[in-house]
Amino acid sequence: MEKSLFRYIWTHSKRDQLIVCAVVLASLPFYFMSLDLPRQIVNQAIQGEAFRDGNATAPFLNLDFAWPDWLGGGSFEIFEGFQVGRVGLLFGLSSVFLLFVVINGGFKYWINVSKGILGERMLRRMRFDLFSMVLRFTPEALRTVKSSETATIIKDEVEPIGGFIGDAFITPIFLGMQAITALAFIMLQNIWLGMIALAVIAVQFTIIPRLRRELLRLGKQRQLASRQLAGRIAEVLDGIEVVHVHNAHSWERAEIGQRLFTLFTIRLKIYNRKFFVKSLNNFLAQLTPFFFYAIGGYFALRGTLDIGQLVAVIGAYRELPPPLKELIDWDQQRLDVQVKYDQVTQHFAEERLGPLLEARDAEEDQPLTGSLVGEDIRVAGPHGDMIIEGEGSSSSCPPAWR
Numbered sequence: 260m261e262k263s264l265f266r267y268i269w270t271h272s273k274r275d276q277l278i279v280c281a282v283v284l285a286s287l288p289f290y291f292m293s294l295d296l297p298r299q300i301v302n303q304a305i306q307g308e309a310f311r312d313g314n315a316t317a318p319f320l321n322l323d324f325a326w327p328d329w330l331g332g333g334s335f336e337i338f339e340g341f342q343v344g345r346v347g348l349l350f351g352l353s354s355v356f357l358l359f360v361v362i363n364g365g366f367k368y369w370i371n372v373s374k375g376i377l378g379e380r381m382l383r384r385m386r387f388d389l390f391s392m393v394l395r396f397t398p399e400a401l402r403t404v405k406s407s408e409t410a411t412i413i414k415d416e417v418e419p420i421g422g423f424i425g426d427a428f429i430t431p432i433f434l435g436m437q438a439i440t441a442l443a444f445i446m447l448q449n450i451w452l453g454m455i456a457l458a459v460i461a462v463q464f465t466i467i468p469r470l471r472r473e474l475l476r477l478g479k480q481r482q483l484a485s486r487q488l489a490g491r492i493a494e495v496l497d498g499i500e501v502v503h504v505h506n507a508h509s510w511e512r513a514e515i516g517q518r519l520f521t522l523f524t525i526r527l528k529i530y531n532r533k534f535f536v537k538s539l540n541n542f543l544a545q546l547t548p549f550f551f552y553a554i555g556g557y558f559a560l561r562g563t564l565d566i567g568q569l570v571a572v573i574g575a576y577r578e579l580p581p582p583l584k585e586l587i588d589w590d591q592q593r594l595d596v597q598v599k600y601d602q603v604t605q606h607f608a609e610e611r612l613g614p615l616l617e618a619r620d621a622e623e624d625q626p627l628t629g630s631l632v633g634e635d636i637r638v639a640g641p642h643g644d645m646i647i648e649g650e651g652s653s654s655s656c657p658p659a660w661r
Contacts (some may be wrong), residue, residue, distance in 0.1 A: 262604060264420070264427075264596065264600040265428075266407075267600075268381065268411070268424050268427045268428070269384075271381060271384060272377055272381055274497050275373070275377050276427075277430065279370060279373050279374065279377070279429050279523055280428065280432050282366065282373075282435070283366075283370060283436065283454070284541035285366075286363065286367075286370075287436055287437075289359055289363055289366070290363055290437060291440050291444060292359055292439055293360060294440070294445065294574065294575045294578065295357065295361065295571065296352060296355060296356040297356070297571045297574045298448075298567040298568055298570065298571035299352055300353060301566060301567035301570050302566075302568075303348065303352070303569075304345065304348045304352055305349065306566070306567065307345060309348060310345060315344065316342040316344055317342070317343065317344075317345075317348055318339065318341070318342060319343045319347065319351045319352075320338065320341060320351070320355075321338060321339055321340030322337040322338040323337060325588060328444055343371075345361035364539070365530070370429065370433060374424075374429055374627060375425055376428060377424065377425045377429075378421050378422055378423070378425030379421065380504065381425075382418070382420070382424065384419065385417055385421065386413055386417060389412070389417065389603070389607060390413060390542045392548060392607045392612055393409060393413075393607075395612040396612065397612065400612075402646075404606075405490045405493065406493070407490055407492075408490045408520050409606070410487060411486060411489050412486075412606055414605055416482070416486075416599060416602075419595075419596055419599060420599055420603070423593070425639050427593075428590060430585070430589050431589060434583075434586045434589070436581055437582045438454070438460075438583055439576070441575045441578045442456060442457060443609075444571075444575045444640045445576060448564070448568045448571060449555070449563075449568065450550060450570050451558075452513075452550075452554065452579050452587070453557055455547065455550045455551075455554065456547055456579065459543055459546060459547045459550075460542045460579075462511065462543060463540060463543050463587065464587070466537060467539070467540055468590055468591070470535075470539070471536055473532055474529060474532055474536075474591065475595060475598060478529065478595050479598050479602075480596075481522065481523050481525045481526060482602065483636075484518065484521055484522045484525060485522065487518070488519070488522065491515065491518065492515070492609065496512055500639070505609060510578040540584065540587065542615045544583075544584070544631075547578065548573065551572060551573055552573075553570075555569045555573070556569070557571060
């Protein structure tokens with residue numbers, strides 16, 4: 260397998276990744292327009308800016324394109340729209356806003372389903388590849404590798420890796436572009452409010468990942484402790500007759516109890532660190548609306564920012580924390596999954612694998628001639644006891660054996 264998880268994902272799923280990313284980019288214009296509609300509803304319909312000159316009607320759904328000055332200026336009208344009254348404009352813009360909500364929800368639904376299907380398909384491939392490697396384990400590796408640990412790795416430990424595969428490339432692009440779009444919209448309304456939002460985001464992306472590094476170390480300890488616990492329980496089950504004969508029930512219970520207490524202690528540390536980081540992140544996310552209400556309200560009182568823009572800025576920032584939080588969670592998941600993937604690749608290291616079965620099948624069979632000689636033969640039982648030790652034998656093979 261590839262040493263890098265992202266290289267493994269890209270090698271086997273780049274076509275599907277590119278298709279989903281293209282749909283993500285296609286959804287951004289609809290997302291931006293849904294952020295701008297609250298401003299139009301407040302300014303044009305509720306405050307009546309569209310009817311400022313005493314007009315009884317205003318155009319609705321008019322589509323025109325204005326050429327920039329460096330191209331000669333002017334505008335090109337695509338559709339003149341409908342003339343509606345104040346109530347009609349209010350309900351018309353509100354209906355368009357609802358339509359964009361449905362469209363954005365449809366994009367998000369399709370993207371999430373596609374990520375899930377992609378992750379499950381790659382998880383199936385990864386488990387099949389790992390099982391194929393099990394069939395290539397050398398006899399020396401089979402004596403050192405516990406079957407229960409290997410089965411646990413293939414069944415359970417690669418499960419979070421498969422869940423991350425669908426998010427590896429799509430999630431940072433999807434959430435990152437949404438956050439950039441919302442931040443750009445805020446800056447278009449007021450540069451100072453945009454700079455405040457950008458400063459808080461910079462603090463979040465600097466402090467939170469640093470605090471989560473300890474979670475990675477604890478997560479690795481928890482995974483190793485869980486794997487060792489499964490291996491120890493399987494070892495006790497394999498030698499249960501010896502436990503009965505020597506009446507070692509109390510000893511085994513004490514050892515397993517100690518392992519469970521160690522696992523509990525690690526999990527407790529993880530919970531304390533995890534929820535402290537979560538609380539700090541929530542506080543920083545709620546700090547920005549305070550600045551928006553205070554500073555944005557001050558700009559509105561001075562007349563440098565209208566009410567519609569302030570409402571649109573607050574609505575746009577409401578869309579910022581979820582993507583940012585999920586991006587931070589994605590980065591944490593990326594580091595955690597990379598640790599798991601490294602441990603899986605270490606368990607299936609190249610030195611434990613024999614040649615490919617296909618290569619063996621391709622070799623031409625050679626006739627077996629001469630004598631078969633065995634020297635210093637040792638055969639160990641399932642509990643380590645020697646059944647045959649130091650024996651030797653020889654026999655002749657018929658020429659017809661192949």
